[in-house]
Amino acid sequence: MEGCTDCFTTISTSCLENDETLVFELKDEDGYGRMHRSSGMFIDTILDPIHGDHFLKFPARNSIDFSIELQKRVPPHTVFLLNCTNPDAFQHVLRTIQSSQDADRFAPLVALPQLMCDNESYTWTWTAPADCSPIGLSGLPNYVYFISYSEHEKRFRVLARFRFFVCSEVIETPTISPMPPFSSSELLCTSPLSPGSPSSLNSELLPSSGHQLQRLPSTASQKPSTKLVHSATIVLPDDPEDSPGFRSILRELGRKTECFRGDVKKLLKRIQELSEAFEFIAGALGRFMESVLTASATCPAAFQPLVETYVAPSLQHQIRLFKSTCSDLIHYVFEPLERIYVNDLKLATVKRIEFEEFSKNYYTSLSRYLANKTTDMAKDESKYLVKKKDFELRRFDYYCYIQDLHDGPKTQDILAIFTSYFYQQHEKWVHSSESIDSLHAQLDGVRNGLADLTLGLNDLSKKRESRRRKIILETTVESPIREKTNEKPIKQSFPPGGLGLYRHQSVGAASNLSDKSSLYTPSSPAKDGNAIIKEGLLLALSKPTSHTEVSMVGKTSWHKYWVVLQRGKLAEYVNWKQKSLSLHNEPISLAYACVKKAESTDRRFCFEVITPKFKRVYQATSESELHSWMRVLQETIKANILSGVNQERTEFVSKGRPRGMRPVSMFSESIQQHPKSRKSPAAVLRKAFSGRKNSSWGFREIFRPEPERIPSMNLEKLHESSKIFISMLCKSDPENLHCADCGSSSDVTWCAINYPVILCIECSGIHRSLGTHISKVRSLLLDSLSQQLKQLLCKVGNTNVNAVWEARVHESDLKKPSSRSASIDKQAFIKKKYSERGFLDIGNVDAKAQLVEGIRTNNIRMILTALAAKPNFSRDSCDFLAVIKPDTSQLYLLELLLANGLVIPPESKLTGLVSPEVQAFIRLKRPSGQ
Ligand SMILES: [Zn+2]
Structure with missing residues (x-):
């Protein structure tokens, strides 16, 4: 009896001779059962040598009544009983029921509704098939299963099972009888109910395989089954005598057992490794999914579409699969196989030694018995017979044990273990793959969406590529600096x-x-x-x-x-x-x-x-x-x-x-x-000029980047003196109040010292743009002007300058600009006046003679005209210096000449040429290094 002991206590039958009752008792969770006759007599069993199953043996009958007792309720499942002639047929029936939706799909099963009640017994009657024509073992094998079916889970559960064999009357059956006189307590039905049997696991359906025992009418059609090849190296006799042949079989089987034990040990180790690997994969998948989800939360665009539709459900399937594979390996392969290893294979050596010991004792006692010539023959005989019986029993047990390991229940158990595992494994993988396959549409959806996105990205990368090319082609790398004008608001x-x-x-x-x-x-x-x-x-x-x-x-x-x-x-x-x-x-x-x-x-x-x-x-x-x-x-x-x-x-x-x-x-x-x-200078200037009510003078001035710079500490002092200077300048020539070029009266605080002309700020800028070879611009307020330069400016004045430089302005098409004229007109005029010398009227003036005469007579107009005619300073400088008055009264003229390019002769030439006072002044003006 195997299966769920929660449900059944005993199954008894009274089909034996003399109305005796055969009782199966389920003792523990592993399905260990005890069976005994009510009379205490031995129970006959029969072994199917091909299939390896032990059967309870019943004499030929037409019907047998089995009394089944229920220990406790088993709701909500309905309990069924299924009787068939081989395990394959059993599997086939179950599969048919599971896959079918027919109302009568449960027909092959015998429902046991009474079992829903506590402590009730139910009688099931086995009836012999009508056309029973047994072959081989000369009888009919029967497999009886108690199963429950869950509509919810759509699967069967085997609660218990047992096997019995009904002999045919015609042919003498090769039973293992007469059985030795076992005591009833010893008769543990271990063979068909071995602890290592997979059916003891209360598992799902147990696929079992094997030869069809007989060609008997089956309760179900045959499903395709693989022919199993039995190890045929040793042909085992059913009950051989102790002989050299028997001993050699034992030795051979013993050696094989040793090898097999090593193999199984290695196998157990590999199963454990594999299970750990599956567990690791499940863990790794879990961690992988976790980090994908985390990343998806951070950057949804990169993950979310796929995570929600495919990754999460697919990974969950995979994790479940690997987890269940891991536990299946342990529960359905490792543990049962380990039980066989520990309970059977490892005991082989011990059992062999025990048997050899016993054998030695027996043959010693046989020698003693044969050699004994005592009178009490009867006593000796009975003692010897007891010993012989014990030895034969031992020999039989050991033989059965070693037989089981190689071509009996143990091999079948192992086969069942692996078949069961791979059967489940197959179903689970197929199921998982179906589940994952159902997600394929989502995967497709994301991929198609991605293709659209890629098109968009191509556009972006094209734009970027062309931008890159542009940057490479630009001769100067465009800096990130941008220019802005007041009209343009800042965008970025x-x-x-x-x-x-x-x-x-x-x-x-x-x-x-x-x-x-x-x-x-x-x-x-x-x-x-x-x-x-x-x-x-x-x-x-x-x-x-x-x-x-x-x-x-x-x-x-x-x-x-x-x-x-x-x-x-x-x-x-x-x-x-x-x-x-x-x-x-x-x-x-x-x-x-x-x-x-x-x-x-x-x-x-x-x-x-x-x-x-x-x-x-x-x-x-x-x-x-x-x-x-x-x-x-x-x-x-x-x-x-x-x-x-x-x-x-x-x-x-x-x-x-x-x-x-x-x-x-x-x-x-x-x-x-x-x-x-x-x-600031502006504040200072404002203060300085605050007394001047009717000021047409601006206060604004701009520094020019020329060498003569005002030290900041002298700034205030300078502005005081500038005030006096400018008032002097205006007194000497009222035209100095206005710009010489445009007539503007605001910001007329600039000058060009080489003419020398007084300018407004705007015209000074235009002068500056012409270059220092045309115009040497200075600020009246902020440049440090020497006393001589100031004197020069006061002495000359705009009236004189314009008399020379605008002598023929009225003949020109170009009109003199006013302060309101456009800047471009001012530029054009100033360029014409100074750069192109367009308004001069100097004819064939002898520059050298004019200048010498001008200096000598102190005639400003003449000097200005001569300078406009460009005297040759590199050649005639000494001639000009020679006519400078020896006192300091004409030093201001020296400033003018210097501004126009006077070449200062070497010190040696100066001596005697000019007075010491003039020489001292020139020395100050000499550029460093000369
Ligand atoms: Zn001007």
Whole structure:
């Protein structure tokens, strides 16, 4: 009896002779059963040598009643009984029922509804088939299964089973009888109910295989079955006598057992490894799925479409499969096989030694018995017979044991174990593959969607590729710096987000800036004066240099600053590549600055921003950037000046206006924002000129990047003297109040010393653009003009200059511009007047003679005319110097000559040529190195 002991206690039958009852008792969970006759007599069994099954043996009958007792309820399943002639037929019936939907698919089964009640017994009657024509074992084998079926799970469960054999009357059966007189307690029906039997596992259907025992009418049609080949190396007799042949069989089987034991041991180890591997794979798959889900949460676009539709369900199937394969290997293969190994194979040596020991004892006692000549023959005989019986019993047991291991129940058990496992394995893999296959549509969907996405990405990569090509082809690498004008609102900054974004993100970091208000305000549509005009990467030394510092050679520590032009100021930021962006210096106000290309450095792309206080040299990243920066800075300076002038005028007109109501401009803003800059030159100048009510003079002036620089400490003093100088200048010639070229009366604070002519700020810019060989421009206010130069300017004046340089202006088509003329007209006029010398009337003037005569007679017009005729200074310098008055009264003329290219002769020639006073003056003017 095998199976679920929870359900059945005993199955008894009273089919034996003398109405005796045969009782199966289920003892423990493993299905160990005990069977005995009620009389205590021995139970006959029969062995199927081909199939290896032990059967309870019943004499020929037409029917047998079995009484089945139920131990406890087994709801909710219905319990059935199935009787068939071989295990294959049993499997076939079950499969038919499982796969069919017919109402009568349960027909082959005998339902046992009574078993639903506690402690009831049910009688099942076996009836012999009508056309029973047994062959082979001369009888009919019967397999009886108690099964339950779960509609929910759609599967069967074997509760218990047993086998019996009904002999045919005609042929004498080769039974293993007469059986030795076993005591009833010894008769454990171990053979068919071995602990290692897979059926003891209460498992699902147990596929079992084997030969059809007989060609008997089967309860079900035959399913295809594989012919199993039995090991035929040793032909085992049923009950051989102890002989050399028997002993040699034993030895051979013993040797085989040893080998087999080693094989099984190795096999167990491999099964364990395999199971661990499956477990590892299941774990790895689980971890894989976990990290895919995590990544999917972080970046849904990369994973989510596939994870939701395919990856998660597919991986779950796979994990389940590997987990169940792992546990199946342990429960259905390893454990039962290990039981066979421990309970049977490992005992082989012990049993052999025991048998040999017993055999030795028996033959000793046989010798003793035969040699004994005592009178008490009967006693000896009976003693010997007992010993012989014991020995025969031992011999039989050992023979059965060793037979079972090679061609009996044990081999069948092992086969059943593996068949069962692989049968389940097959079903599970097929099921899993079907499940995963059903997800294929989703996988397809994602792939098709991906193809569409790829098309979109191709467009993107094409765009990027063409952009890359453009960058490569550009001769100068385009820098990320962008130019902005007031008309263009800032759309985007660089680095991504720009400083604006930066400030937005880290207000805390911005707080360490010395001047928060100088930081970027969010880009607003221009014209509010706050927009970033231009920003970008520039290199510069850590500190500004002084005006007198000429060479930048040897200065190696150039730093990269992010420079921002905004509100008329140039702000430098350090650490712009990191988070902690901070202002490097006080933003440089461009109010009094000028910009020019730097020539005093050996580095490329350099330009200078010159303020009254210092000179700042910047290096741009490319030629185009250099020009871009210079242009933008110059425009800004100009715009600053214009708005500043207007501002000044407004201030003068509305002096009584309350301070807080002053119109806002860049200028006033900068004054308000930077208390320090209240002491700026503009403020000083405003103070200096405050007495001058009717001023047509501006206060704005721009530094020129020429060598004579005003040390900042003398600035205030200079402006005091400038005030006096300018008033002197205007007194000497009222035309000096107006620009010599355009007649403008505002910002007439410039001059070109080689003519010498007084100019407005705008015309001075145009003069500068002509080059120093045409015009040497100076600021009347901010350049350090020598006394002689000031004297020269006062003595000459615009009236004299224009008398020479505009002598024939009325004959020209070009009209003299006014202060309101367009800049382009002013440019054209100034170019015509000075570069092309278009309005001169000098005819065939002898420049040398005129100049000598002019100096001698101190005739300014004559001197100017002579200079306009370009005297040859490289040849005649000494002649001109010779006529200079020996006192210092004509030193101012020397300034004029020097500005026009007078070549200073060597010291040796000077002596005797000019007076010592003049020589001392010339010595001061001599360029260093001569
Ligand atoms: Zn002008």
